[in-house]
Amino acid sequence: MCTQTTLNEKRVLTLSALVSSVFAGGGLVIGLLVGSLVIAFDGVYSSVSMLLTLLSLAVAKYLEKPQDTRFPFGRALFEPLVITFKGLVILMVVAYSLYSAVIDLLAGGHAIDTSIATLFGLINVVGCGITWYTIARMNRKYPSGLIGAEIKQWQMDTLLSVVITVAFIIAWVMTLTPLAPYAVYVDPMLMLLMSFYFIKVPVMMIKSATREMLLMAPDKEICQRVDQGILAANEMSTQELELAAVTKIGRELWVDIDIIADKNDQIDMQDIEATRQTLEQRLSKLPFELQLTLNVA
Incomplete structure (x- = not known):
């Protein structure tokens, strides 16, 4: 905060x-x-x-x-x-x-x-x-x-x-x-x-x-804004991004995102970090402290 x-x-x-x-x-x-x-x-x-x-x-x-x-x-x-x-x-x-x-x-x-x-x-x-x-x-x-x-x-x-x-x-x-x-x-x-x-x-x-x-999903407005941020980041990312989970706890917004990787492709750590920065830039516009987790699926 x-x-x-x-x-x-x-x-x-x-x-x-x-x-x-x-x-x-x-x-x-x-x-x-x-x-x-x-x-x-x-x-x-x-x-x-x-x-x-x-x-x-x-x-x-x-x-x-x-x-x-x-x-x-x-x-x-x-x-x-x-x-x-x-x-x-x-x-x-x-x-x-x-x-x-x-x-x-x-x-x-x-x-x-x-x-x-x-x-x-x-x-x-x-x-x-x-x-x-x-x-x-x-x-x-x-x-x-x-x-x-x-x-x-x-x-x-x-x-x-x-x-x-x-x-x-x-x-x-x-x-x-x-x-x-x-x-x-x-x-x-x-x-x-x-x-x-x-x-x-x-x-x-x-x-x-x-x-x-109880870590339940937040209200629809927050979910919609998270979805919009991920869609925007998806257009700029070389990987396919998929929302795994989102919840709001007090002043923090916890967002888990899966990076969908092809079995024959290798994801470079620099690409993952670039994707993280893009997502943080998009989602940090929300009035919460962002807790972002990326998972390679």
Whole structure:
């Protein structure tokens, strides 16, 4: 992985951890003060996000180490591993919130201070939206799986804040109408609906990272670009090239290519090296650290 990408990871993860700590403290305090299940969940989610971001920072530092006797194939597998762990933790937080919302609804709901809750929601929307946009923009030039997972976390937090704010405005309006007795159900009902919606984000994180850990084929776009690179290299090579296997593990792209040799022909080592250089030139355009293996078949 290039130095710029590593530095970008550190900047993004450090920024995310600092902002998460601010929202975590604010969400927990305001949630307890106004008696809102949703705001308290937002604070807990931000706290978990901060801890997971610190974990990502530690892993990013660990991934910088070169391969050794303990990890002869490098440490790329730690990236999908930590993303899976983050997805599982977020999934547990959402599942517990779903359970709490159901219990609260069965208990008859509860009243909240909608004025303070709405103000806090507006501040959260602006803060989370700016952070989400900033991190996504920083990830465009030097993309990373760890930062991608961080973007998903902030996307969830921003959408959560928007829904919270809108719901509290609706709850405040309800208190001014004959529907006032039903305003106590807004907070738990909102939490219930959000839990069902947001549960797909950690599930997708886990699914994607698990595919990498199982060395499954990457998505179609990556496969197509690898095929295009091999076809282009085939036109410039004196040997026939055939893709044997391709998989993505974290920030690394592993590509195995067979050189089809005629039984009566001998392949010169210089030809193999020239073919390797051509392939590396073509495939290095992908935003991953290329691990290329050539086999004479």
